[in-house]
Amino acid sequence: MKKLLFILFAAGLCSVSMHSQTFIKNVTIVDVVNKKLIPVQTVTISKDVIADIQPAGKKVFPSNAVVIDGTGKYLMPGMTDAHVHFFQSGGLYTRPDALDLRKFVPYNKEIEKGHQNMKALLNRYLKTGITSVIDVGSTYNFLKLRDSLSENRLLPSVYMTGPLLTTYEPQVFMGLKNDEPFRLVSTIEDAKKAINEQLPYRPDFIKIWYIVSLGKEGVEAAARKYEPLIKEIIQEAHKNNLKVAVHATERIAAQIAVENGCDFLVHNIEDEVVSDSFVQLLKSGKVILSPTLTVMDNYYNTFRQNINYNTYDLKSSDPEAIGSIYDIKHLSNAVIPVLKQRFDQPQMKTRISRTDSIRKVNLKKLADGGVAIAAGTDAGNIGTQHASSFQNELKAMQESGLSIWQVLQSATINSAKILNKEMMSGSIIKGKIADMILLNEDPTKSLENLTAINKIFKNGNALDPGSLIPITPELLVQQQLNAYNARNIEAFLEPYSDDVEIYTFPNTLISKGKEGMRKSYTEMFNKMPGLHCELKGRIVQGNVVIDRESVSGMISNAKVEATAVYEIKNHKIIKVYFIK
Secondary structure, eight states: OHHHHHHHHHHHHHHHHHTOOEEEEEEEEEETTTTEEEEEEEEEEETTEEEEEEEOOSOOOOTTOEEEEOTTOEEEEOEEEEEEOTTOOSSTTSOTTTSOOTTTSOHHHHHHHHHHHHHHHHHHHHHTTEEEEEESSOOHHHHHHHHHHTTOTTSOEEEEBOSEEESOOOGGGTTOGGGOOEEEOOSHHHHHHHHHHHGGGOOSEEEEEOOOOOOTTOHHHHHHHTHHHHHHHHHHHHHTTOEEEEEOOSHHHHHHHHHTTOOEEOSOOOSSOOOHHHHHHHHHTTOEEOOOOSHHHHHHHHHTTOOOOOHHHHHHSOHHHHHHHGGGGTOOOTHHHHHHHHHHSHHHHHHHHHHHHHHHHHHHHHHHTTOEEOOOOOBTBTTOOTTTHHHHHHHHHHHTTOOHHHHHHHHTHHHHHTTTOTTTSSSOOTTSBOOEEEESSOTTTOGGGGGOEEEEEETTEEEOGGGSSOOOHHHHHHHHHHHHHHTOHHHHHTTEEEEEEEEETTTEEEEESHHHHHHHHHHHHHHOTTOEEEEEEEEEETTEEEEEEEEEOOTTOOOEEEEEEEEEETTEEEEEEEEO
16 A cells, blocks of 8 residues: 555656646747837646746746747747658659659659658657648658657657648659648549548648649630639638638639639749739738749759858758759759750740749738748658758848848748637647747747757756757758868868867878868868769768768769778767778
């Protein structure tokens, strides 16, 4: 009996510990709804909700409470990327319909890697302050994976559609069964069948890929041809209490979708500057729009081999996905030189610039006209990396003329409205879910300050951003390789210890200390703009990584074949041996 009482007492203590309150004292709240800062507040978290918000004072906290000093810090809602795709990695091999490299990496390997990597990508999202993601085009297998990962309360919330219902399906995706991201819809019966097929997988909403194939009849006639299907899909989805998102980049296609009741436009209009009546149509229909300003430029820059990942990208993205993007510089494929030539042509650059300009003008006009804008990246597409691309998207929105407050709203409260979650999340209000980020700097002064994350709160749990991604020897070595190919000295040096030693094998010391590396590698990066290292093979053995490398772009134009042995200790590279 005594033993039973002890067990019950211990269980009670555990329960108190798990459910003890958390207090964030003396913090400045970023009120995204009213667009103001509220200084010197104490926020109380109980279980997974914001239990109270009061002006800070001489408060005595419970002895078992977690107390976080928010002095000089800023508390804002966790952010949402309103447009991602987990079936795509962000790497070079992820869209064989856009660039077919299946002879180098079979597509089934990409699919398998995507399933294995979803949890890791969610942790990367969380590390960057994104506490929810909306996948607007997935597969049945990813819907199952969403359900299994939802049991983990320390991961971002995932909202997901099933396969995209489309008027056009790329052949490379046909026949993949539960891994197929598209469902071709040609008739009214197809539309009903496609939605009913999705229902057992419990999608959060339905997505239409409204592709208008231009012909002699013109864009409007081509779009109108599909209107009965669009109408039927939307009506059938709404009958099942599911909202509908639509991919429509032509103004007439978006107009048709909105007139027939769509809820969410997942791209901006890029073929013409929209009229005031179009703005009013979206506003009166309470349609939310995600502009996705940067995704197409990431395709173009990849195809032009003008990739320009910054230090934040290189540190925050999946290293394997970024590494694959640089593969385009050494792949022996007849299509790749043609791609580079095509996207380097002046007329192509002019066309891209015009489309970018239209997107930006339309974003400003729609936002100023009262249309709710939700920030989304289309992450997973070639070159658009999961997690890190969100920061670049927000900056592009600001460059389009949106105020910082408008951008912050697009990343928080507006995104919550997509699936009617605004009463549960999206702002810091008593009673809402405690999904928040604590920042060391004021985000209303600069969007760059969104990266200065002190803590992340997911379902009330305080998380250290530095603890979310396991630091493995292979990850460190791949990060420095990616930064080498980007010729980014800061990102290149970050994985190295301050007293790193560089040797010519077996024991000839050629450099000691990070500052010595900074000088020599900065000079090398400046002198050799075409420098590129191809990874030919890798062995990981404990804390040692052995890479077989082929370096091109040297001044002599000769390739240098070498083996590099990296020794890692305390999550830093401490020694490198080069074998030539």
